[in-house]
Amino acid sequence: MGRPETTLSRFILEEEERAPRREPEFPALMAEAALAAKAISREIRRAALTGKLGFSGEANPSGEAQKKLDLAANEIVLDAFGKTGLVAAVISEEMEKDHSPERGGEARYLLCIDPLDGSSNTDVNGPVGTIFGFYRRKKAGPCANALGEIRAGADLVAAGYVMYGPSTILVYSRGLGVNGFTLDHGFGGFLLTHPDLRCPRQGKYYSANLGNYPRWEASVRRFVDHLTGTAAGAKGSYSLRYVGALVADVHRNLLEGGIFFYPGDDRNRNGKLRLLYECAPLAFLIQQAGGLATTGRERILDVRPESPHQKVPLAIGSPHEVELYEKFVRTGGA
Known part of the structure; x- marks a missing residue:
């Protein structure tokens, strides 16, 4: 277990100091990702009370029926990154085309995200998640074609997921290992609980x-x-x-x-x-x-x-x- 006082923001800042290649905007990127995760977690916890369970009547670009929570989570993500100037475009499971936020023309990153993975579980109170990846752009400037700026997964600067279950846990990698943080609702932030995660060589x-x-x-x-x-x-x-x-x-x-x-x-x-x-x-x-x-x-x-x-x-x-x-x-x- 990590020390309870190790917050996500503190960990990221310390990690950035050790990084062989600095990404100055990365702490701010992760701060917005964490903010979106907290807001999505709240929406999920209150969905049965606010009428947000069930289908929306719409379909995503892959033809899958969208849940109300799919759309709510997508809006939370767009709001979180909308005016920060941190990402030039957002590619989301819930949108046909990429979205270019305000002030994102000079941003060095693209965000690709599944705002609510496993949303079919929401109506039965099962676990769901968010998956995200920050891709490095070839160059700054207006983003006319986000897809054209991504060569492969090797362009990822960082990636992670959030799992909303008995607790809300955010797991991410900046290319310097993998660490997990659990949301403390009383504290209002993510605390390090799963440091230096390693996948076993063999499982069962x-x-x-x-x-x-x-x-x-x-x-x-x-x-x-x-x-x-x-x-x-x-x-x-x-x-x-x-x-x-x-x-x-x-x-x-x-x-x-x-x-x-x-x-x-x-x-x-x-x-x-x-x-x-x-x-x-x-x-x-x-x-x-x-x-x-x-x-x-x-x-x-x-x-x-x-x-x-x-x-x-x-x-x-x-x-x-x-x-x-x-x-x-x-x-x-x-």
Whole structure:
């Protein structure tokens, strides 16, 4: 456990002093991210009391029905960064096109964000999250095409997630390791509770939507059979843990080891997870903690984005399981 008096802001300032490459605006970027997280946490806690549960009647750019809380969380993010001049554009799961905030023309960063991951869990009081990544721009100036300024996940300066569960925890990486902070509602801020997080080399859990099993490629089905012991010669020592919120499943596997995977299937060749604001930020963070993230055929951080809401297959977590997943996908698992 970290010292209770170690606040997020203090930690970031001290970390920045040690950084081999300074990012002067980073403390301010994270201050706004933390502010948005606190506001979203409050909206979620009060949603049943304020009439914000249920569907909004709208759909996001991927065609998924939007919850009222999806839209509320998106507005909170836009408000937090709207007039700071810190980001030149925001690419969000909830918006068809990127949004250019006021005073952002000279900003050196782009924000890609899923404001409320796993929002289908909100009506049943299940865990949900926020995923974010700050990408470095090629140059300052008006941002006419945010996507065109991102070459791959390697352009990430920092990434993180917030999980809203029994407590609200913010986990982030600036490229100098991974640390977690828990929101103390009485204090009104995030305190260091999970310093220097490391993903175990091998775990005992796997996270996947097995309802899609019949539609997966044979190689992925064989991988599952290997984990569960239904394949010949397999020990089957793994247990299924699937929450239905990407953040929650990745967070558990970061702490306890294991693998989350969402492959393509015969209906969705590239799966359903978005590269810029889900897969790449989590891949950046997990790799900083010693884990791995892949499509099955290439590193997530090497995938070049072709559209703001591009989808890619994802396997992420402990090195042993992710490497095994890659082996099955590449060889057919025979």
